[in-house]
Amino acid sequence: MEKLSNPQVTIATIKKYDFAFQKKFGQNFLIDEHVLNKIIAAAGVTKDDMVLEIGPGFGTMTQYLAETAREVVAVEIDKALIPVLNETLADYDNVTIINDDILKVDIEKLVHERNDGRPVKVVANLPYYITTPIIMGLLENHVPVDNITVMVQKEVAERMQAGPGTKDYGALSLAVQYYAEPYIAANVPPNCFIPRPNVGSAVIRLNLFEKPPVEVKDEKFMFQIIRASFNQRRKTLQNSVVNGGVPVTKEQIIKALNDMGLSESIRGEALSLEQFAKLSNLLSYI
Ligand code: SAM
Numbered sequence: 530m531e532k533l534s535n536p537q538v539t540i541a542t543i544k545k546y547d548f549a550f551q552k553k554f555g556q557n558f559l560i561d562e563h564v565l566n567k568i569i570a571a572a573g574v575t576k577d578d579m580v581l582e583i584g585p586g587f588g589t590m591t592q593y594l595a596e597t598a599r600e601v602v603a604v605e606i607d608k609a610l611i612p613v614l615n616e617t618l619a620d621y622d623n624v625t626i627i628n629d630d631i632l633k634v635d636i637e638k639l640v641h642e643r644n645d646g647r648p649v650k651v652v653a654n655l656p657y658y659i660t661t662p663i664i665m666g667l668l669e670n671h672v673p674v675d676n677i678t679v680m681v682q683k684e685v686a687e688r689m690q691a692g693p694g695t696k697d698y699g700a701l702s703l704a705v706q707y708y709a710e711p712y713i714a715a716n717v718p719p720n721c722f723i724p725r726p727n728v729g730s731a732v733i734r735l736n737l738f739e740k741p742p743v744e745v746k747d748e749k750f751m752f753q754i755i756r757a758s759f760n761q762r763r764k765t766l767q768n769s770v771v772n773g774g775v776p777v778t779k780e781q782i783i784k785a786l787n788d789m790g791l792s793e794s795i796r797g798e799a800l801s802l803e804q805f806a807k808l809s810n811l812l813s814y815i
Pocket of ligand 1: 554555556557558559583584585586587588589590604605606607629630631632653654655656657659
């Protein structure tokens with residue numbers, strides 16, 4: 530079958546199945562061959578790889594992945610898309626479609642069954658309404674993943690990649706950068722999708738670390754401090770952390786900041802991941 534990246538083929542498929550796009554599932558399908566080639570190249574998929582695709586839609590990117598990977602497992606929530614996928618992917622014998630919510634799939638079990646527990650690559654044009662839970666779920670649950678290459682809202686990609694002192698820097702930047710090295714591979718305008726999203730998009734690749742770049746005694750505690758610091762980002766770190774319900778006193782924070790040679794009036798947005806790690810290690814001794 531001719532590829533769905535040809536907009537005429539996608540339009541004919543919409544008509545054939547009388548397909549109604551579901552906003553609640555974040556359905557914006559790619560119709561740009563150039564962008565698809567860029568995603569596949571950024572993901573670095575080879576014939577050795579098993580790829581997990583989240584939300585195949587009509588199977589537009591799945592067609593490209595099937596040609597470059599050894600095996601593709603694609604998880605799609607919308608059951609109306611299953612008959613479409615059965616047709617658009619009929620030429621490929623290395624694709625398995627699972628009709629489920631990705632947030633409910635036991636990915637670790639899947640990787641053990643399908644790839645002998647060896648790390649897989651995750652490639653997706655993500656539904657934007659659940660970008661963060663999907664990515665953080667993959668990172669925090671220590672699923673065997675080599676890299677994650679995904680299309681997300683441009684602002685979200687920028688937040689993931691941002692460093693200290695910039696307006697985009699926040700809890701998401703630190704959470705992602707604790708587990709992975711982010712790299713924005715391309716910016717993608719709305720006219721590459723049908724229907725067009727109201728926002729710009731970007732392809733981001735996350736290369737997962739074998740171990741985090743900083744040593745932290747209590748990860749949960751560090752992220753509690755980070756979240757509290759950015760919940761009130763215009764306030765000083767000591768105020769936002771205490772107001773945010775982290776079980777430490779102002780005096781203890783001031784002492785830790787002094788020990789680190791930092792100003793008592795510093796804001797969370799000025800601290801690097803390394804400094805948050807050090808601060809939380811100092812405070813978790815209390
Ligand atoms: N990959 C296709 C493409 O690029 O043309 C479609 C991408 S579209 C942005 C997102 C896809 O994710 C839709 O097909 C949508 O139905 C699916 N989806 C939404 N929520 C999902 C979930 N919780 N689990 C699995 N798939 C989901």
